[in-house]
Amino acid sequence: QDEIWGNFEKLLEITELIQEDDEIYLDITHGFRYMPILNIFLLEFISIFKSPSINIKGVYYGMFSDKISEIIDFKIFFDLLEWTKAINMFKYNSNAQQLVELLSKNGVENDVTKIFTQFNSNLQLANMSSLWQFMKGASKKIKVLSDSNNKIMKLLSTDLITMTQRFDKEKQSDFQYELAVWLHENNNHALSYIALYEAIITKSCELKNYDVNNHNLREDAKKSLGNDKWGKYFYTKNDDSLSVIRNSITHQSNERKDMVKQDIEKLKIFIKTFKSYFEL
DSSP, X not given: OHHHHHHHHHHHHHHTTOOTTOEEEEEOTTOOTTHHHHHHHHHHHHHHHOSSOOEEEEEEEEEOOSSOOXXXXXXXXXXHHHHHHHHHHHHHHSOOHHHXXXXXXXXXOHHHHHHHHHHHHHHHTTOHHHHHHHHTTHHHHGGGGGXXXXXXXXXXXXXXXXXXXXXXXXXXXXXXXXXXXXXXXXTOHHHHHHHHHHHHHHHHXXXXXXXXXXXXXHHHHHHHGGGSTTHHHHSTTSTTSHHHHHHHHHTTOSTTTTOHHHHHHHHHHHHHHHTTGGGO
């Protein structure tokens, strides 16, 4: 173990010589014992932690034969890891930035890249109305990925299409509710509270045939929630209501500083409780 760690540290010293725009080619054909595996792991390690990021151009292995040795390039597996990390970052951390960069780098159609760019930008600003507009029909637009000549993109396209289909909702309230659920799953609880709060008001507007984008009508729809069975969960008269917790988050008040764990647990209850409200 000491020898392996020592070799790893020695290799790390070598990587300090790498400059921006350098291209790395690694030949592991005659690597001794565990060194090929260690080198491959090292490249993955520094691709995550080194700044500026490294540019791996090829990882080669020569297959010995009696005649001409076949040369295999393992670079495709590094590309696969890069795509996997980007998609997981989008799915589980609500961040599409790395995915956008990879789509652009691989010359994907502008419409597809734009969907994830706009998703990322609008989510960062919690602009849910614009988010809904961009995600409507997005799954149809990105189906082009499944026809790509890029084997990795083709392999992972189903995952992305499934993700976008999740947000392809006809009603704005359904989209906002699904977004709140997804953000909660990703432990982005603050944004989830905001999304759920707005989803409930939007649903109230839809039930009353109000213009969901009219501020005064949204205020009226919000007040009316206090008069039905949902009021005890939503309305501000209840100290542990959705409105109180949401307001504490958006206004950064200090009054609930000792209730963080409780508020995260309550979010799960709110999401489950209001599920039937969005089925009305």
